[in-house]
Structure formats: structure tokens, C-alpha cells
Amino acid sequence: MTSENKARGGYIQRDRGWHPPAYAPTYKTSITRSPQKPLLSLSTTLSEETGPVFDDSILGPRDNDLLHNYAADGASAIGPRIVVYGQVCEQSGRGVPGALVEVWQANAGGRYRHKKESYLAPLDPNFGGCGRCLTDAQGNYEFRSVLPGAYPWPNGVNDWRPSHIHFSVFGQSFAQRLITQMYFEGDPLIWKCPIVNSIPSQEAIENLIARLDMNATIPMDSLAYRFDITLRGRRQTYFENRREGL
Amino acid sequence: MKQPLDYLHETPSQTAGPYVHIGCTPNFSGIEGVFAEDPGSRMVNDETLGERITIRGSVYDGTDTVLRDALIEIWQADAAGLYLSPQETRGQADPNFCGWGRSPGDMEHGEFSFETVRPGAVPYPDGRLQAPHITFWIVARGINIGLHTRMYFDDEEAANASDPLLARIEHRQRVETLIAKRDSEGIFRFDIHLQGDYETVFFDM
Numbered sequence: 288m289t290s291e292n293k294a295r296g297g298y299i300q301r302d303r304g305w306h307p308p309a310y311a312p313t314y315k316t317s318i319t320r321s322p323q324k325p326l327l328s329l330s331t332t333l334s335e336e337t338g339p340v341f342d343d344s345i346l347g348p349r350d351n352d353l354l355h356n357y358a359a360d361g362a363s364a365i366g367p368r369i370v371v372y373g374q375v376c377e378q379s380g381r382g383v384p385g386a387l388v389e390v391w392q393a394n395a396g397g398r399y400r401h402k403k404e405s406y407l408a409p410l411d412p413n414f415g416g417c418g419r420c421l422t423d424a425q426g427n428y429e430f431r432s433v434l435p436g437a438y439p440w441p442n443g444v445n446d447w448r449p450s451h452i453h454f455s456v457f458g459q460s461f462a463q464r465l466i467t468q469m470y471f472e473g474d475p476l477i478w479k480c481p482i483v484n485s486i487p488s489q490e491a492i493e494n495l496i497a498r499l500d501m502n503a504t505i506p507m508d509s510l511a512y513r514f515d516i517t518l519r520g521r522r523q524t525y526f527e528n529r530r531e532g533l
Numbered sequence: 534m535k536q537p538l539d540y541l542h543e544t545p546s547q548t549a550g551p552y553v554h555i556g557c558t559p560n561f562s563g564i565e566g567v568f569a570e571d572p573g574s575r576m577v578n579d580e581t582l583g584e585r586i587t588i589r590g591s592v593y594d595g596t597d598t599v600l601r602d603a604l605i606e607i608w609q610a611d612a613a614g615l616y617l618s619p620q621e622t623r624g625q626a627d628p629n630f631c632g633w634g635r636s637p638g639d640m641e642h643g644e645f646s647f648e649t650v651r652p653g654a655v656p657y658p659d660g661r662l663q664a665p666h667i668t669f670w671i672v673a674r675g676i677n678i679g680l681h682t683r684m685y686f687d688d689e690e691a692a693n694a695s696d697p698l699l700a701r702i703e704h705r706q707r708v709e710t711l712i713a714k715r716d717s718e719g720i721f722r723f724d725i726h727l728q729g730d731y732e733t734v735f736f737d738m
Binding site: 331 | 548551557616618727
């Protein structure tokens with residue numbers, strides 16, 4: 288068999304004990320939105336092993352620049368300027384090229400630009416809060432923005448979200464589809480957040496905490512945070528794609 | 534020391550939260566001028582091959598309340614049963630049909646909607662044909678990890694009856710939760726129930 292055959296094994300099953308469970312009662316909204324019957328566990332098929340392809344043609348020049356992509360000409364968003372970068376790879380460690388990474392976040396005051404948002408912190412007229420990019424041939428991505436503010440939310444009477452950026456990631460197959468949130472090193476609110484604490488282990492939570500990287504800063508301009516993302520990997524075996532009965 | 538087995542952990546999931554539309558469908562959420570159009574909002578064009586269909590539905594929580602802040606994505610084969618994906622090795626899929634759609638759901642009523650084509654049949658790993666189906670992925674505030682399910686068609690009775698994946702569902706009355714019903718206007722209705730007697734079958738695949 289060729290190495291191409293070898294690369295076409297099914298996807299490694301998700302470790303459901305590593306991810307947050309659907310039902311996490313300290314995050315109250317999950318109580319009525321969590322399936323209660325067992326998930327049906329099956330090996331992936333072609334329907335999960337394929338996925339949409341995105342190319343540069345959908346991207347605009349400022350899609351990954353949240354400082355400027357909603358700002359008036361000559362203006363930029365208010366707040367501490369940051370670069371966020373990292374690599375998207377599979378569980379084998381191999382980089383994933385061409386992965387669409389979409390991000391959204393609150394402004395520096397902790398306010399989202401959204402009709403249903405009612406926090407009293409003001410909108411920034413020069414900040415929309417969305418961006419996207421495609422990973423390069425090695426799986427690297429990069430965008431610039433402002434450090435999002437913390438904000439209160441209705442769960443307990445005094446629950447606060449730590450500063451965070453939402454990430455939506457497409458790999459090379461629909462089985463790898465992932466939405467998550469990135470947190471910032473050193474933020475004491477991380478460990479008090481019911482959404483963060485829906486994740487069972489400290490080790491897994493630390494996986495979502497971006498590190499300050501002084502070697503990647505832009506001097507006199509922006510601090511930098513590194514956030515690597517790991518998507519599900521494929522099994523590497525010659526013996527997987529048997530016909531029925533073989 | 535034993536040889537290490539160095540697999541990385543998958544990045545843990547977190548809820549998409551109440552503002553997922555800012556990042557995934559910004560034009561829909563009122564943030565205009567950043568992206569030319571919301572990704573996944575147009576699945577077909579005039580050249581797309583196959584029978585045009587409309588799919589609509591709502592997502593219900595455990596109190597039977599419709600979610601108004603969900604994001605629904607679908608992924609499907611073209612009319613000939615081919616995926617427009619580098620992982621597709623059986624042939625060239627219709628270049629005028631990307632197979633992926635994303636719907637934010639109506640902000641007032643929560644109803645999602647897709648204008649697409651009826652997919653052809655795709656083989657199971659053992660070579661048997663699966664019934665025509667569309668993969669669904671649902672995220673929202675309160676959903677800690679994206680929910681994966683499939684939609685089948687009520688007018689494909691024979692194919693559904695011999696489908697190798699549907700055959701794996703132990704509680705047979707639950708198969709119905711995966712079958713979209715064509716209404717009097719020709720629209721396929723596919724409602725998703727997160728909990729309760731009609732809880733949709735969700736997959737760990």
C-alpha cells in the first residue's frame with residue numbers, strides 16, 4: 288500500500304473526559320441545553336473525514352487586523368495593543384495548513400458590539416470585534432487586536448468572565464471542527480470563571496491560556512501572546528479501511 | 534525508560550457563548566463592512582447541479598424553548614454524492630457547490646434556514662452505501678462542546694431502512710429524530726431537541 292493509503296485512517300476519538308461535559312451545572316445555561324442521553328460513538332466516515340476548503344479569495348487585507356478593520360481611516364481601536372499568534376496542528380504535532388481561524392471578542396472595556404449586549408461599558412466606535420485568517424503552509428496564524436476587558440455576566444450575581452478571545456477553527460475535516468476560548472497568562476479571573484471551570488482538569492484549562500511572548504512583541508507598539516491550537520488527528524494504520532468481511 | 538507515545542491533547546472546547554454571531558456571521562449581527570459576506574450564507578449558484586431543496590428548523594432546549602442564539606452549520610455531499618474536499622478521492626465534486634453552510638437562526642424566532650441541493654449517497658467505510666444525509670453541527674451559549682448530528686430525508690424510506698449508521702441506533706423510536714419531514718410547501722423541516730422525550734440523537738464521531 289502507498290503512504291497515501293496510510294494517511295487515510297479515521298479520526299482519533301475525542302477524549303470526552305478532557306473536554307468540558309455538556310452538563311456543567313455551575314454554568315447554568317448548560318443545564319437545559321445539554322443532551323441527557325448518551326452520545327452514539329462511531330468511527331468516522333467520509334462525511335466526517337471531509338470538510339470545506341477556504342482560500343485567500345474570501346479574505347480582505349485587514350481581516351486579521353482588529354485594530355483597524357472596523358476603524359475610521361487613520362483611526363484605530365482603543366486599548367492595550369496585542370499580537371496573538373500560534374500554530375494550528377493535529378494531535379500528531381503536524382501543522383495544519385489552510386485552516387480558517389475566526390476570532391471574536393469584547394473591546395478593551397469588556398463590551399461586545401451586539402444588539403443583545405447590555406453591559407454599561409461603552410462601545411468603541413473604532414472596534415468591531417471580529418477577525419479571521421488562514422494558516423500558512425506550516426499551520427501558523429497571526430492577528431492583532433486590543434486586550435479584551437473582563438466583564439460581568441448573569442450566572443451567579445457576581446460572576447465575571449476573564450479577558451478572553453473566542454476562536455472558531457476549521458481543520459481539513461468536519462470531524463476537527465472546534466470552537467474554544469483563549470485566556471491570558473496571569474489573569475486571576477480565569478480560575479474563578481464557571482465557564483472555564485466546566486473543564487475538568489487544571490492541565491486542560493492551562494491548554495487555553497496564552498503565554499506572554501516578549502520575543503514576539505512589536506517594540507514600542509504591541510505585546511504578543513502565543514496560543515497554539517491542537518485539532519483531532521487521524522489514525523495512522525494500514526489496516527483500517529477494510530471492506531466488509533475482510 | 535519506555536519509548537514515549539507523544540500524542541498531543543486536542544485543545545479543549547469552550548462554549549461559543551451568546552455573541553458567536555459577531556465572529557461567525559458579522560454582517561448578520563450588524564457589524565458591516567469588515568467581511569464582504571458572511572461565510573456559508575450562500576451554498577448554491579445558478580450553475581449548481583441537482584434538486585434544489587430548502588431546510589428549515591429550530592433548536593429547542595429542555596423546556597421546549599427555542600434557542601435564539603444558536604449557530605448551525607451543515608456539511609454535505611453534492612447531488613452525485615461527492616464531497617468538495619481534498620480528502621475526496623472518488624471523483625471531482627461539483628465545483629459550483631461547496632457543501633458547507635452556516636445559518637445563525639432568525640434572531641427573533643430562532644429558525645435556521647438553508648438553501649441547498651439534495652445530496653447523493655456516500656459510502657460507509659465498509660463500502661455499503663449510506664442513505665443520503667447532511668451533517669449538522671450546533672453551537673450556542675450553554676453548549677460546552679459542539680453537538681454533531683445528521684439529517685436524513687423522509688422520502689428515502691428504503692435507503693434509510695438499510696442505512697448502516699441508522700442501524701446502530703439501539704432505541705429504534707429515536708431514529709425518527711434524525712429524519713426531516715417534507716411539509717406542504719415542499720420544505721424539509723428538521724427540528725433539533727437538546728433534551729426531553731424527543732431528544733435528537735447526537736454523535737460522538
